[in-house]
Amino acid sequence: MMAKWLEYARIAGRQALRKRARLLLTALGIAIGVAAVVGIVSLGEGIRCQSVAMIEEQSDLALIEVTAGLHGGTIVPITASKTASIASLPHVQASAPVVKAAFATRQQTYLGVVGGRWDEMVAVFDPVLHQGRGYRAGSADAVIGRDLADQLLRYEGIRPGDTFGVLVREYGESGLPEDREGDLAAVGILQERDDALDTAVLMDAATVTALAGERDTYDAVYVRVDSPENVFSVVEGIEGLGLNANGAFEEIESVNNLMDVVILVLSSFTGISLVVGALMIVNTMIISVFERMREIGITMAVGASQSDVVGLILLECLYIGIIGGLIGDLMGIGFAAIINTVGRSLILDRLGANFAGFAEADITLITPQILAAGMLIAVLLSLLAGIYPALKAARLNPVEAIRQM
Amino acid sequence: MTAIVATERLTKRYGTTVTALDDVSIEIRRGEFAAIVGRSGSGKSTLMNILGCLDAPTSGSVAIGGRQVDYTDRSALVHLRRTAIGFVFQQFNLIPNLTAEENVEYPLLFNYRERGERTERARALLERVGLPERASHYPAELSGGEQQRVAIARALVHDPLIVLADEPTGNLDSKTSTDILELLRELNRDRQTTFVVVTHDRECESLFDRTIGMVDGRVVA
Known part of the structure; x- marks a missing residue:
C-alpha cells in the first residue's frame, strides 16, 4: 500500500x-x-x-507572595500545614510565612509591619543591613526599611538603637477606637532595595501577634523559587493548594x-x-x-x-x-x-x-x-x-x- | 467454446428520442478475434463502452467471464476495468509526459504490482509489439503506428480477458493499418486473448474469425 x-x-x-x-x-x-x-x-x-x-x-521574578485563597465563596486560610506543603513544593528554595499588621508611631506615622522568622526572611529576601543588626526571636527588635527609616529620622528623630512607642488601633465594644501601646527597638536599617521592604518594618511574628492579637493562620508566605523558569510550576503547585499566588510573573x-x-x-x-x-x-x-x-x-x-x-x-x-x-x-x-x-x-x-x-x-x-x-x-x-x-x-x-x- | 462476453437484449437510449443500441444480444467466445463493422452512428462505440464498463446500458444485461456485470456497483466496474478489460483507442491516447515503457506499465500501477514486475512485463510486451528500442521515448517522438503499438502493449499488460479496440486503425494509413490488424491477430493467436475490434474497412475482414454487422443500433447478420 x-x-x-x-x-x-x-x-x-x-x-x-x-x-x-x-x-x-x-x-x-x-x-x-x-x-x-x-x-x-x-x-x-x-x-x-x-x-x-x-x-x-x-523585577524579582523568582519571588512569589502567597495569600489566602478563595474557594467557592469560602476563604482558604494559610495554615501551618499549608506552609509546610508550600515549603516542600519542588523548586522552592526558601519560604517565609508571615503575619502582617498596621502600627502607627505616636506621631501617627504609618508602619506596615511584617512578622516572621529572621533566618527565613534572610533566606527569602537576602536583605543587606545598612546599619545595625537583625532582630531576635521573642524580642521587641524591629528592622526598618530604608525609606521608612529616613522618614522616621527626619520627622520623629528616631535613630537606630532607639526605642520608640507604637500604637495599635483596635475597636472596643462601643465601636470607639481603643489604642493599645507598645515599645519597639529599632535595631537595624536595611539598605535601599527598590521594593516593598523599603517602607516596611520587619520583626518577630510573636511580638506582632502579642501587640496586634493572636491568630492561628498566616497572612502571607513569601516564596523564593530556585530559578525564574520554574516560577510557573511553583505557582501551579500553590494554586493547587487553593491559595493565591502574586508576583512579577503575573506581568509576564x-x-x-x-x-x-x-x-x-x-x-x-x-x-x-x-x-x-x-x-x-x-x-x-x-x-x-x-x-x-x-x-x-x-x-x-x-x-x-x-x-x-x-x-x-x-x-x-x-x-x-x-x-x-x-x-x-x-x-x-x-x-x-x-x-x-x-x-x-x-x-x-x-x-x-x-x-x-x-x-x-x-x-x-x-x-x-x-x-x-x-x-x-x-x-x-x-x-x-x-x-x-x-x-x-x-x-x-x-x-x-x-x-x- | 465458452462465451467470455455475452449481452442479453442490450439497449441504450439517450433521452427519449435517440436509441444508440436496440435489443443487442451477442456472444463473444473465448479466444475469438471478432470484428464489429458498421457506419458511424450505428452504435459500435456505445456497445464497446458498455462492454468496457465505461458506460451503463438503459436495459438488458452483460456477462463478462460468466458473471453478470452490476453497472450500479462502481467499485466492481473499476475492478473489471483493472483486471478483465484492455482498451485500444482510435486516438492512441498515450499519456504524453510518460515514456513508452511507463505508458505500458501505467495500468499495472492501479493493480498494485511491484515495480520490478511492472518493468519486466512492459519490456516484454514492447519487444513483442516490435518496439524494444523505443522504451524510453515519449509519445511525441513516435510515429502514429508506433504509438498504436505502445497502446496495444498497454492494453495487454495486465493479461485481460478481452481487449476492446475501437477503430484502432482509424488514424493510420492503409499499410500501417494492415500491420496493426495483423499484429492484433498474431497476439490473439499467441496469447489466446479475446479481441473485439471495431472497424469500418471491410478489406481486412478475412483476418477475423467472425464479423458482427451493426445498423442503427441493431445487430445484422
Missing part, C-alpha cells in the same frame, strides 16, 4: 513538473501569504521575548496574553493573502484538470478508481504546498530580517527611551515552530484548495473525457 502511494507520488510529481513555470508561480502565490504570516508572527514573538526579558531584568502572563491576541489579530489579517494564494491553486488545478481531461478519462479506463484520481490530483497540490511552504519560510526569514534592520529604528523612535532594551536585541524572532507552522499552513491550504478540482476530475464521465480532443 505504501509502495503504491510512493508510485502515485512519483507520477503526480511528473505531472506537476510538466508546467514548471505554472507550478512555481502557483507555489509563489501561497508562499507570499506564508512569508507575510511568518514575518508578522516573528515580529510578535520578538516583541514578546524582549518585553519578557525587560520584566525579568527589572499578561504580556503573553496580550501578545497572543496581537499576533492572532495581525496574522489573521495577513492570512487574507493566504486565501488569495489558495484561490490561485484552485484556479490552476481546475485549468489543469480541464487540460488533461482526456488523460484522466484514459487513466480511469485502464483501471484507476475515483479515489485514485482524487489522490493523484491532491498529491500534485501537496507538491505545490511543499514548494510554497519552503519558499514562504525562506521569504519569511528574509522579511523578518528586513523588519529587524529597517523597522527597528522606526519602532524605537516611537517607543522612546523606556524601551532602550530593544536597541541591542533583535525585534523579530524566528523559531522552528513558526517555520513548521508556515509549512503546515501551506500544505493544508494547498490540499484544501485541491479538493474541488480533484472531485471535479474524479466525477468526469470517462467516455466523454476520452472523446475530448
Whole structure:
C-alpha cells in the first residue's frame, strides 16, 4: 500500500513538473501569504521575548507572595500545614510565612509591619543591613526599611538603637477606637532595595501577634523559587493548594496574553493573502484538470478508481504546498530580517527611551515552530484548495473525457 | 467454446428520442478475434463502452467471464476495468509526459504490482509489439503506428480477458493499418486473448474469425 502511494507520488510529481513555470508561480502565490504570516508572527514573538526579558531584568521574578485563597465563596486560610506543603513544593528554595499588621508611631506615622522568622526572611529576601543588626526571636527588635527609616529620622528623630512607642488601633465594644501601646527597638536599617521592604518594618511574628492579637493562620508566605523558569510550576503547585499566588510573573502572563491576541489579530489579517494564494491553486488545478481531461478519462479506463484520481490530483497540490511552504519560510526569514534592520529604528523612535532594551536585541524572532507552522499552513491550504478540482476530475464521465480532443 | 462476453437484449437510449443500441444480444467466445463493422452512428462505440464498463446500458444485461456485470456497483466496474478489460483507442491516447515503457506499465500501477514486475512485463510486451528500442521515448517522438503499438502493449499488460479496440486503425494509413490488424491477430493467436475490434474497412475482414454487422443500433447478420 505504501509502495503504491510512493508510485502515485512519483507520477503526480511528473505531472506537476510538466508546467514548471505554472507550478512555481502557483507555489509563489501561497508562499507570499506564508512569508507575510511568518514575518508578522516573528515580529510578535520578538516583541514578546524582549518585553519578557525587560520584566525579568527589572523585577524579582523568582519571588512569589502567597495569600489566602478563595474557594467557592469560602476563604482558604494559610495554615501551618499549608506552609509546610508550600515549603516542600519542588523548586522552592526558601519560604517565609508571615503575619502582617498596621502600627502607627505616636506621631501617627504609618508602619506596615511584617512578622516572621529572621533566618527565613534572610533566606527569602537576602536583605543587606545598612546599619545595625537583625532582630531576635521573642524580642521587641524591629528592622526598618530604608525609606521608612529616613522618614522616621527626619520627622520623629528616631535613630537606630532607639526605642520608640507604637500604637495599635483596635475597636472596643462601643465601636470607639481603643489604642493599645507598645515599645519597639529599632535595631537595624536595611539598605535601599527598590521594593516593598523599603517602607516596611520587619520583626518577630510573636511580638506582632502579642501587640496586634493572636491568630492561628498566616497572612502571607513569601516564596523564593530556585530559578525564574520554574516560577510557573511553583505557582501551579500553590494554586493547587487553593491559595493565591502574586508576583512579577503575573506581568509576564499578561504580556503573553496580550501578545497572543496581537499576533492572532495581525496574522489573521495577513492570512487574507493566504486565501488569495489558495484561490490561485484552485484556479490552476481546475485549468489543469480541464487540460488533461482526456488523460484522466484514459487513466480511469485502464483501471484507476475515483479515489485514485482524487489522490493523484491532491498529491500534485501537496507538491505545490511543499514548494510554497519552503519558499514562504525562506521569504519569511528574509522579511523578518528586513523588519529587524529597517523597522527597528522606526519602532524605537516611537517607543522612546523606556524601551532602550530593544536597541541591542533583535525585534523579530524566528523559531522552528513558526517555520513548521508556515509549512503546515501551506500544505493544508494547498490540499484544501485541491479538493474541488480533484472531485471535479474524479466525477468526469470517462467516455466523454476520452472523446475530448 | 465458452462465451467470455455475452449481452442479453442490450439497449441504450439517450433521452427519449435517440436509441444508440436496440435489443443487442451477442456472444463473444473465448479466444475469438471478432470484428464489429458498421457506419458511424450505428452504435459500435456505445456497445464497446458498455462492454468496457465505461458506460451503463438503459436495459438488458452483460456477462463478462460468466458473471453478470452490476453497472450500479462502481467499485466492481473499476475492478473489471483493472483486471478483465484492455482498451485500444482510435486516438492512441498515450499519456504524453510518460515514456513508452511507463505508458505500458501505467495500468499495472492501479493493480498494485511491484515495480520490478511492472518493468519486466512492459519490456516484454514492447519487444513483442516490435518496439524494444523505443522504451524510453515519449509519445511525441513516435510515429502514429508506433504509438498504436505502445497502446496495444498497454492494453495487454495486465493479461485481460478481452481487449476492446475501437477503430484502432482509424488514424493510420492503409499499410500501417494492415500491420496493426495483423499484429492484433498474431497476439490473439499467441496469447489466446479475446479481441473485439471495431472497424469500418471491410478489406481486412478475412483476418477475423467472425464479423458482427451493426445498423442503427441493431445487430445484422
